[in-house]
Amino acid sequence: MDPDSIRTAERVPHGGETDRDLLDFSANTNPRTPEGVADVYANALEESRRYPDDDYPDYRAAAAAFVGCEPARVIPTPGGLAAIRLAMEVTLKPGDEALLPYPSFGEYAREIELQGATPRFVRYDELCEIGPTVLEASALAVICTPNNPTGDAIDSDALAAFAARCADAGTTLFVDEAFLGFTDRSSAAELERENVIVARSLTKLFGLPGLRAGFAVASGEQRDALATARRTWSLGTPAARVGAHCLRRDEFVRDTRERVASERERMREALERRFDVHESDAPYLLCDVGDRDVSTVIDDARADGVAIRDATTFRGLDSHIRVAVKDRAANDRLLAALGVDNREADDREID
Incomplete structure (x- = not known):
């Protein structure tokens, strides 16, 4: 590590919410852990x-x-x-x-x-x-x-x-x-x-x-x-x-992959009713909020008890948020906090 460079470097923003009263969708971590x-x-x-x-x-x-x-x-x-x-x-x-x-x-x-x-x-x-x-x-x-x-x-x-x-x-x-x-x-x-x-x-x-x-x-x-x-x-x-x-928990990994893929698609369909959503292979979705103010979208969700990631901190993005894919109940809370009606997606899944 270069000593001179350390003195001019800065830390960078990350997801991860310290307020335990908020449901954290700013960090892309599995809401479940393996048994044992x-x-x-x-x-x-x-x-x-x-x-x-x-x-x-x-x-x-x-x-x-x-x-x-x-x-x-x-x-x-x-x-x-x-x-x-x-x-x-x-x-x-x-x-x-x-x-x-x-x-x-x-x-x-x-x-x-x-x-x-x-x-x-x-x-x-x-x-x-x-x-x-x-x-x-x-x-x-x-x-x-x-x-x-x-x-x-x-x-x-x-x-x-x-x-x-x-x-x-x-x-x-x-x-x-x-x-x-x-x-x-x-x-x-x-x-x-x-x-x-x-x-x-x-x-x-x-x-x-x-x-x-x-x-x-x-x-x-x-x-x-x-x-x-x-x-x-x-x-x-x-x-x-x-x-x-x-x-070594192979079954846990398989179940996680299946759940994330299914919930990601359900969330994407719902979120696209309000935002432009990027296709994803990951446990998160990048959403372009368009002409809406990103800070307002984040603050409104936070007022409803949900933390989401301000993606404008990423180079080249100026109107984006990122949301994690969690379990179904948590994901429904996120959609509600973002003002998204997901009933149509739920009805299709039941059919």
């Missing part, structure tokens, strides 16, 4: 009287099976954000240039700048088309799939072709799959390319954002660099034990 989590956590808390095994063999084995790679390629991290920082620390130096998507997760630009590197913004849906001239001038390219906040997931063949072009240009490709677990798409970890680093977050899919568990996947020298740079005991014992437990 409380017991696993309680047992792990007692075991926290000793340092964890820094090799994390059980956690790495569970993570590897989840994304389809060898356990040796897994680098445990305390959340997806830690994987992002770790990857950028080992790939960027002051003066480098990095390609990143917009609109997309604001932490990418912040982490790039903290390394003293320069972000070069490219439309998220055009980044995979970048050619060799631009790639050769870039130390790093960032892909978010599904993209946050739009929700688009990148076609696997297109991503593989882009990874190959990055390799030819000597560019590291960083793929953030924080929300890919909500889909049945395969992980870029399966590409097993030495120029590709994948980041995963457990806490969104398994409804435990405060636990802070994630991992990176890499190969060859990149894997060795990440393993060396990773902080010792990077995961607390509760996070490692609960994380491994959650990663």
Whole structure:
């Protein structure tokens, strides 16, 4: 990390509501958690009287099976954000240039700048088309799939072709799959390319954002660099034990994917009666409120007990909100708070 850059950097806005009296649709986390989590956590808390095994063999084995790679390629991290920082620390130096998507997760630009590197913004849906001239001038390219906040997931063949072009240009490709677990798409970890680093977050899919568990996947020298740079005991014992437990709950993951897909479509149909809604593969929907004032839409929903994400904080968006996809009862409260009549969608489902 570049000391001079730290002094000029700023923090970026995120979803997540601190008022516990509000129903939080600003953060895209599963409202449910797998069975057995409380017991696993309680047992792990007692075991926290000793340092964890820094090799994390059980956690790495569970993570590897989840994304389809060898356990040796897994680098445990305390959340997806830690994987992002770790990857950028080992790939960027002051003066480098990095390609990143917009609109997309604001932490990418912040982490790039903290390394003293320069972000070069490219439309998220055009980044995979970048050619060799631009790639050769870039130390790093960032892909978010599904993209946050739009929700688009990148076609696997297109991503593989882009990874190959990055390799030819000597560019590291960083793929953030924080929300890919909500889909049945395969992980870029399966590409097993030495120029590709994948980041995963457990806490969104398994409804435990405060636990802070994630991992990176890499190969060859990149894997060795990440393993060396990773902080010792990077995961607390509760996070490692609960994380491994959650990663093996296949039925929970299947049920979550089915519920999110069904509720997302129902919500999209309802929300389109008032807003322009972006197609999504993720557990959230991006809505263009048009000529309505975004702050007013957010404040009105908040007055009805629902917090939603101001998406105008994302580069390139000036009339948007983002809403998470929760369970049916919560989603109905959101629709009501946004002044959306969803009775027609409900009637069609009953028919």
